[in-house]
Amino acid sequence: MSAFIDARTVPDGTVLEPDLAIVGGGPAGISIALALANTPLRVVLLESGDMSFDPATQALYSGNKTGVKYLGLEASRMRFLGGSTNIWGGWSRPMDKIDFEERSWMPHSGWPFGLEALQPHYARAQTLCEAGPWLYEQAEHWSQSEMPTVPLGAGGVATRWFQFSKMRGSLLPTHFGERYADDLKKVRNLTTYLHANVTRLGLAFNGGQIERLDVATLSGRHFALKPKAVILAAGAVEIARLLLASNDVAPAGVGNANDVVGRYFADHPIPRDIGTLILFDGKLAPYYLNTQTTHGAILRAGLFPSEGYRRSKAMLDSSITIESKTLLDALGKTTVATTAAALGVDAGKATAFTLGGGCEVTPDPDCRITLDSARDALGMPRVKLQMKLSDSDLAHFRATLKELGRQLLAARAGMIRLNMKERGQWLTGLDWGNHHMGTARAHVDPKKGVVDANLQVHGVANLFVAGSAVYPTYGAVNPTLSIVAMALRLADHVKGLLK
Amino acid sequence: MKTLFSRRNVLMSAAGVVVVGGVAFEASRVLRKRYAPSPYDDLLAKLDDRDGSAQIGEAVLAEIDDFDAKTAAAQLRTKLQQASLADIATADAAAERLVEAHGWVLPQTLGLLCALAAKAAA
Ligand SMILES: Cc1cc2nc3c(=O)[nH]c(=O)nc-3n(C[C@H](O)[C@H](O)[C@H](O)COP(=O)(O)OP(=O)(O)OC[C@H]3O[C@@H](n4cnc5c(N)ncnc54)[C@H](O)[C@@H]3O)c2cc1C
Numbered sequence: 001m002s003a004f005i006d007a008r009t010v011p012d013g014t015v016l017e018p019d020l021a022i023v024g025g026g027p028a029g030i031s032i033a034l035a036l037a038n039t040p041l042r043v044v045l046l047e048s049g050d051m052s053f054d055p056a057t058q059a060l061y062s063g064n065k066t067g068v069k070y071l072g073l074e075a076s077r078m079r080f081l082g083g084s085t086n087i088w089g090g091w092s093r094p095m096d097k098i099d100f101e102e103r104s105w106m107p108h109s110g111w112p113f114g115l116e117a118l119q120p121h122y123a124r125a126q127t128l129c130e131a132g133p134w135l136y137e138q139a140e141h142w143s144q145s146e147m148p149t150v151p152l153g154a155g156g157v158a159t160r161w162f163q164f165s166k167m168r169g170s171l172l173p174t175h176f177g178e179r180y181a182d183d184l185k186k187v188r189n190l191t192t193y194l195h196a197n198v199t200r201l202g203l204a205f206n207g208g209q210i211e212r213l214d215v216a217t218l219s220g221r222h223f224a225l226k227p228k229a230v231i232l233a234a235g236a237v238e239i240a241r242l243l244l245a246s247n248d249v250a251p252a253g254v255g256n257a258n259d260v261v262g263r264y265f266a267d268h269p270i271p272r273d274i275g276t277l278i279l280f281d282g283k284l285a286p287y288y289l290n291t292q293t294t295h296g297a298i299l300r301a302g303l304f305p306s307e308g309y310r311r312s313k314a315m316l317d318s319s320i321t322i323e324s325k326t327l328l329d330a331l332g333k334t335t336v337a338t339t340a341a342a343l344g345v346d347a348g349k350a351t352a353f354t355l356g357g358g359c360e361v362t363p364d365p366d367c368r369i370t371l372d373s374a375r376d377a378l379g380m381p382r383v384k385l386q387m388k389l390s391d392s393d394l395a396h397f398r399a400t401l402k403e404l405g406r407q408l409l410a411a412r413a414g415m416i417r418l419n420m421k422e423r424g425q426w427l428t429g430l431d432w433g434n435h436h437m438g439t440a441r442a443h444v445d446p447k448k449g450v451v452d453a454n455l456q457v458h459g460v461a462n463l464f465v466a467g468s469a470v471y472p473t474y475g476a477v478n479p480t481l482s483i484v485a486m487a488l489r490l491a492d493h494v495k496g497l498l499k
Numbered sequence: 500m501k502t503l504f505s506r507r508n509v510l511m512s513a514a515g516v517v518v519v520g521g522v523a524f525e526a527s528r529v530l531r532k533r534y535a536p537s538p539y540d541d542l543l544a545k546l547d548d549r550d551g552s553a554q555i556g557e558a559v560l561a562e563i564d565d566f567d568a569k570t571a572a573a574q575l576r577t578k579l580q581q582a583s584l585a586d587i588a589t590a591d592a593a594a595e596r597l598v599e600a601h602g603w604v605l606p607q608t609l610g611l612l613c614a615l616a617a618k619a620a621a
Contacts, residue, residue, distance in 0.1 A: 153593060275602075334551035335603045341547035342609045344585030402597070405604035409592035412585075418602040 002185055007046075007196035007217045014223040018044040018191070019498050021213055021227035023198045023242070024234035025049075026083020027176045027480055028466040028487040031128055032231060034180065035491035037187040041498055044225060045184070046196040046215060048234075049080025051177060056218055060197065060376045063237070063383035067367075069430065070267070070387040076434045077235055081194065082177025084235065084434065090165035090173020091300075091478040092131040094122055094485075096317070098307045099475040105314035108264065108363035109473045112444045112453035118485040121492075125484035130174040131163040132297025139299065147294075148285050149301065153410025156309025156403045157320070162478075164291055164298035172298065195219075199378050201230070201242055201463070203249035209462045210254070216378045228498055229462040231490065236265065236436035236469035240369040241383050243440065243450070243457075255440070255457035258447045262369035264438035266474045268358040269389055270431040275355040275401050276332070276417040277322060277408070280340050282351035288322040289353075302357070304476075305400045313403075316396040317360040317476035320404060326354045336415065343412045355416075358433055359397040360476045364388050369439055394426050435479050440469040455490050466490050537619035539572050542612060545584050549616055556617030558600035559610045568618045571611050578608065 020036070022029045025047035033045045049057045057080065063073040078086040095115060102110030126134050139147070139161040149159040165173030184192050195217045202212030202224075213225040232239045240262040244253040253261055286292055291300045303320040310317060328336065332352070340347030367388040371381040398418055405416030420426050443449020446458035451470050457463040466487045468479045534540070534549065546552040560566055578587055591597065591606035598610030605613075 331554055331601060332603075334548060335555055335600065335605075338547055338552055338555060338613070339588075339603075339605060339609060342545075342584050342588045342606065342612075344583070402604055406592050406595060406597055409597075409604070409606055410589060412589060416604050418599070418604065421602065 002188075002191070004181075004185065004192045004194050007193045007215065007223070008219040008221055010193070010221060010223050012222055016044060016223070016225045017227070018042045018225065019228045020044070020231065020494060021046060021225050021229075022231045022233055023213070024083065024232065024238070025081045025177065025192065026233060026235060026467070027085050027128070028483050029231070029233035030082070030176045030180050030184065031125070031484045031487040032233065032466060032491040033184060033187065033190050033192070034128070035488050036495060037190065039189060039495055039499075041189060041495065043190045044227070045190060045192040046198055046213075046225075047081050047192065047194050048197045050194050051081055051181065053078070053080055053086070056377065057195075060378065061238070062376075063385060064372050064374070065385045065387060067387040068389045069427065070385065071432050071434060073237060073383065073385060076432070077237065077436065080177065081181065082175045085174065085176040085480065088173060088480065089478070090131070092126070092129055092163045092165055092481040093160075093477040094118070094136060095475050095477060095482050096307055098310055099317065099473060103314075106316070106362055106473065108365075108448070111472055112442050112449070117489060118482060121485040121488040122481070124488055125481050128484050129165045129481055130167055130179070131165045131481065133295070135163060135295055135297055135299070136161055139295075147287075150279070150284070150288070150303070150408075151411045151413040152404070152407040155407040155410070156305050156313065156315070157303050157400065157407055158306055159301050160304040162300045162302055164300070166298055197378055198234070198242060199380055200248075201246040201254050203246065203254055203460070205249060207250050207459065209460055218377060229464065229494060231464045231466050231494065233466040233487070235467060236439045237369055237383060237385070239465060239467065239469045240265075240439035241371070241380065244369075244371050245381050254463065255450050255460055257459065260441065260448065260450050262439050263365040263367075264363045264441050264472070265367050265369050265385065265387075266361050266363065266437045266471070268433035268435050268474065268476060269361065269394075270356065270358045270433055271420060271426050272356055272429045272431060273354050273419055274357060274397070275419050276326060276328070277353045277355050277414060278336050278350055278416070279353070279414040280345050280347045280350050280412070282349035284322065284351070284353065289324065303404055305403070309403065313399070315400060316362070316393060318357055318397045318400050319476050320355055320357040320401065323354045323356045326352045328352050332417065339409075339415055343409070345412050355401070357397070358476055359393060360474055361393045362390060363438065363441075363473055364390065367438070391423055394420070394423070433478065435468065435474075437468040437471040437474045437479065440465045441472040442470045443472055454493050455486070464490055464494065534619065539568070539615040539619055542572060542575050542579065543616050543619060545579065546612055546616060550620070552613040552616040553620040555600045555603070555605070556613035556615065559598050559605070559614045560617055562599050563614070566614055568615060572615060575608065575611060575615070584608065
């Protein structure tokens, strides 16, 4: 078992020459490092942080924001081993086939690979996320007597299930750093450096490959790597920063000949109290409101638009969660009583619940990360985020909620109140998923994407990107399970390439 | 031994119940809110709570630009002769015929009845 190396002890001027350098020890970087265990490749994992939170390291993440109110760039990610899984919620779900498709109603859509590229890797990703047995599809067919679901008439919204990450013997969910530190130390062909901040991607003069990585520590040490290949796994914001800031050879930055790097940044908006759900008989299974351990996994039910509905109605994705019981005002009570009477059902036990959820957004090139003039403690330019949120994306979410209301009425089971209409209502109390996506999107065409189907930066033969930076579109599910699956796919590719 | 319920007492109390019941029945007739006659009373009788429905109807009217009460009433009459409100409301939902009132998603027929209640109350 080899201990992690503290980069602050590496002599200045050292040059390491591994086969592969992984930049960032979040779930993406850790998964790749573990997947390459016991291969002939000599792998180095460079992690900026330590094993726990350090304010000075975390401050390297701070940046500026303009536009729609968004999370603090320092608060919405974590800069130590395990990355943002040190504070994540553990919500897990795979993406749908449609998420990868080019959709006429969604500009800039279409991945250079489909769901089938991730499917072989999801099982292992689920294991790494410690989200229990793979139940997502099976759960949709559980019997009503065993696992009753909200009765809905035929239509576009159905109950589907989240699974949750759980670290054995500890609190949920899995913190990748803490959980896999010992496993990383056991990998003979891997060396992990903590406190190692990559500050520059050194392009060869012909621009065709990375020939050097510059590493700095907050204590003032500097050393370098000359790896055969590099995987950037530093999170979508930091990946854009590294690519843009490494502009000594290519003035626009690495992989940015077509001005795509940093653009199409996205997160999932999580507006609060978006609707009020009424169930006339007041009966709601507990797994809608909270997680429940069942079938060997931690589960929670949500309400999702089906693929068929998204296709036929040209809808964006979303996920609806039932949050808590609530009270109705006088008009609300009257409306519920009047509607139930009109439907011929008893509403004596009618119960109201608040709804929450998240929604997909349309890729927007102007929602972007650029470099600021301010610099961090290592001399790197800080980032600026221009954040946007379109009314039409919110309108899609509202339409799906309305569809849910329609299905409740059709089943004579309940009804819905849509609490949001005007933009101001949506933005009040708006939260975000902390799911940083885009910025190095995948596309077959270098004019439209930063990386290709193999997640290789267009035109830079030995540079790859792992993580949700490569998402060309974003779906509505939490990204980490798919990030890990994609990272495992990339590990396979790189293994083949470097052998 | 004097029984607690003599036959006479039982008869008296039974009569009393009838009387009390009769008063209650009369009172509900007297106390029941009277509405000025409207052209839609036959339709509004289908609603459980006419005042409440009128409130909902105000919100429905705010969402509909060119509500023509006469035409709506004629169409509702035709529909409601053929099926019950419950069946029509359910079919509305199944067929995506919906209206909104203060964000509440309602079957169109119910929404239109409420709109007529609002018109009648205006
Ligand atoms: C509050 C919160 C809740 C969340 N909840 C969920 C959830 O429930 N479900 C879900 O799926 N996702 C959730 N997420 C998102 C999830 O945490 C991320 O999707 C995931 O961590 C991304 O993994 P990653 O490895 O790509 O990047 P990160 O986790 O960001 O890891 C990047 C790593 O790179 C290191 N690094 C950064 N810059 C450098 C550099 N220059 N040099 C060297 N190392 C560097 C960082 O220290 C970090 O360890 C949540 C996130 C937050 C913040």
